[in-house]
Amino acid sequence: MAPPADARLQLETVRLTALYGRRAAVKDVSLMFPRHTVTALIGPSGCGKTTFLRCLNRMHELSEGGWITGRVLLDGEDIYDPSVDAIRLRRRIGMVFQRPTPFPTMSIYDNVAAGLRVNGGRPRAEVDAAVEGALRRAALWDEVKDRLRHSALALSGGQQQRLCVARALAPEPDVLLLDEPTASLDPAGTQRIEELCHELKTRYTICIVTHNLQQAARVSDYTAFFYLGDLIEIGRTEELFTKPTQEHTEAYITGRFG
Amino acid sequence: MSARRLRRRLVSGTMTALVAVLSLVAVLALMLILGHLVAKGASSLDWSFFVKNPVPAGQSGGGVANAIVGTLIIVGSAALIGLPIGIGTGLYLAEYGSGRLGWIVRFVADVLNGTPSIVVGIFAWTWLVKPMGHFSALAGSVALAVLMVPMLARTTEEMVRLVPHSLREAALALGYPRWRTSLRVIARTALAGIVTGCLVGIARVAGETAPLLFTALGNLNFSTSVLQPMQTLSLQIYVYATGPFDEWQRLAWAAALVLMGLVLLLSLTARWAIRQRHGAAR
Numbered sequence: 001m002a003p004p005a006d007a008r009l010q011l012e013t014v015r016l017t018a019l020y021g022r023r024a025a026v027k028d029v030s031l032m033f034p035r036h037t038v039t040a041l042i043g044p045s046g047c048g049k050t051t052f053l054r055c056l057n058r059m060h061e062l063s064e065g066g067w068i069t070g071r072v073l074l075d076g077e078d079i080y081d082p083s084v085d086a087i088r089l090r091r092r093i094g095m096v097f098q099r100p101t102p103f104p105t106m107s108i109y110d111n112v113a114a115g116l117r118v119n120g121g122r123p124r125a126e127v128d129a130a131v132e133g134a135l136r137r138a139a140l141w142d143e144v145k146d147r148l149r150h151s152a153l154a155l156s157g158g159q160q161q162r163l164c165v166a167r168a169l170a171p172e173p174d175v176l177l178l179d180e181p182t183a184s185l186d187p188a189g190t191q192r193i194e195e196l197c198h199e200l201k202t203r204y205t206i207c208i209v210t211h212n213l214q215q216a217a218r219v220s221d222y223t224a225f226f227y228l229g230d231l232i233e234i235g236r237t238e239e240l241f242t243k244p245t246q247e248h249t250e251a252y253i254t255g256r257f258g
Numbered sequence: 259m260s261a262r263r264l265r266r267r268l269v270s271g272t273m274t275a276l277v278a279v280l281s282l283v284a285v286l287a288l289m290l291i292l293g294h295l296v297a298k299g300a301s302s303l304d305w306s307f308f309v310k311n312p313v314p315a316g317q318s319g320g321g322v323a324n325a326i327v328g329t330l331i332i333v334g335s336a337a338l339i340g341l342p343i344g345i346g347t348g349l350y351l352a353e354y355g356s357g358r359l360g361w362i363v364r365f366v367a368d369v370l371n372g373t374p375s376i377v378v379g380i381f382a383w384t385w386l387v388k389p390m391g392h393f394s395a396l397a398g399s400v401a402l403a404v405l406m407v408p409m410l411a412r413t414t415e416e417m418v419r420l421v422p423h424s425l426r427e428a429a430l431a432l433g434y435p436r437w438r439t440s441l442r443v444i445a446r447t448a449l450a451g452i453v454t455g456c457l458v459g460i461a462r463v464a465g466e467t468a469p470l471l472f473t474a475l476g477n478l479n480f481s482t483s484v485l486q487p488m489q490t491l492s493l494q495i496y497v498y499a500t501g502p503f504d505e506w507q508r509l510a511w512a513a514a515l516v517l518m519g520l521v522l523l524l525s526l527t528a529r530w531a532i533r534q535r536h537g538a539a540r
Contacts, residue, residue: 057431059430059431062430087433087434087435088433090433091432094431094432095431097427097428101422101424101428103428103443103446103447104425114432114434115432115433118432118433118435119433167432168432171432171433
């Protein structure tokens with residue numbers, strides 16, 4: 001019997017360990033994501049933060065040899081329960097990757113509509129409205145509204161990444177996972193995405209992996225520091241950056257390693 | 259200039275000239291064939307060549323309408339049989355072919371790719387012509403399809419593998435089932451490449467003669483029944499070119515020119531498809 005879900009808690013991992021074959025990339029991590037907040041995952045390369053993120057929408061299990069122990073609760077419900085359909089689950093949790101991944105054969109419109117149509121036929125007007133809504137929320141509508149039928153590849157890198165955000169938002173997910181979304185963008189594109197995080201957290205619970213500590217400080221409410229697969233510290237962002245409790249965290253954010 | 263640098267430049271110049279001459283020889287062979295075909299065959303190309311059937315030996319006139327239609331039917335049916343199997347196999351190999359079965363299928367495809375076409379013809383004769391009791395266009399199509407499948411499978415696999423892994427992940431993260439990811443995103447992205455592979459495959463079997471000798475057999479009359487023997491351009495060329503009449507040899511040249519033209523047309527279409535793909539990737 002699951003305890004009643006805390007209305008303020010959207011997502012929670014309980015003693016989550018993620019493995020590739022017999023090698024654990026994430027070890028025994030328990031972490032809570034309050035509703036409509038931004039949580040940043042930081043840490044040096046290879047610390048397991050991307051693997052952790054990929055456990056939250058069950059993408060990790062698609063990797064070669066990927067499996068987990070522990071639990072991941074979305075609104076109190078274990079997403080790894082055998083009764084949960086991973087494909088349906090992924091429609092409730094949007095994801096944006098390091099590099100923009102627009103579908104090259106589809107138009108801008110079709111890219112955004114892709115996640116809606118996979119659910120089966122919907123009235124045209126409904127799809128139109130959802131596409132426009134998603135593009136507006138991704139702050140891309142004004143730039144593309146006159147060329148929705150053009151190839152998505154004609155957009156700049158920053159626009160493509162916002163298109164991917166729009167594509168992730170169109171199916172109305174509860175959670176948005178961002179895996180270093182600005183890693184391949186210029187400063188202007190980075191700024192747009194960061195502004196988006198602020199706007200989007202009024203509707204979505206966001207988890208962002210980033211290498212950029214300033215970015216974590218700018219966009220997040222909570223920051224989690226990972227090192228060698230362990231969760232070293234989690235706290236309110238301003239506290240973690242100003243008075244970290246762990247020596248490792250302090251060393252990392254002051255640039256002494258990693 | 260130091261002696262060493264001089265030597266380098268000499269070697270470089272000699273090698274460049276050498277490969278230039280070699281490529282010229284390669285192109286020259288093609289040009290000679292084409293030129294010879296046009297010179298010998300073009301004069302016989304008239305309206306009746308395309309619309310009339312062959313006339314009995316000794317008479318002049320007549321055309322190869324039956325062979326042109328036959329080529330289209332036999333190669334078309336071969337494509338109809340071979341394309342779905344070949345493309346499907348290629349998709350399987352690229353998407354699910356990492357295991358033992360994939361390895362076996364890949365190995366068999368490679369062996370089949372290197373099998374002489376006449377051997378495939380013999381098998382088609384054993385399996386189809388003999389049980390049916392008579393030669394048929396269908397048996398010819400099956401033989402050509404068997405030649406086509408391994409080619410298509412390997413090309414499709416290569417093209418699908420070229421699609422970046424990140425696209426697959428993006429589709430799966432959107433809640434696409436795996437089969438839908440394969441068809442709607444991966445196969446569609448690789449489509450131009452797959453189409454090109456198909457056209458090249460079709461062009462290659464369109465000129466095949468050996469596997470048709472004891473399957474489709476050939477037919478002096480106009481026939482569109484796939485259960486009956488049927489004429490093709492390659493068979494017509496074989497018969498006419500080895501025949502004793504000047505008139506036949508004249509027609510053989512013309513038929514060769516038409517066959518070459520058909521294959522060239524397919525290749526050009528393939529080129530065009532490739533350009534479209536690169537255009538889309540920009």
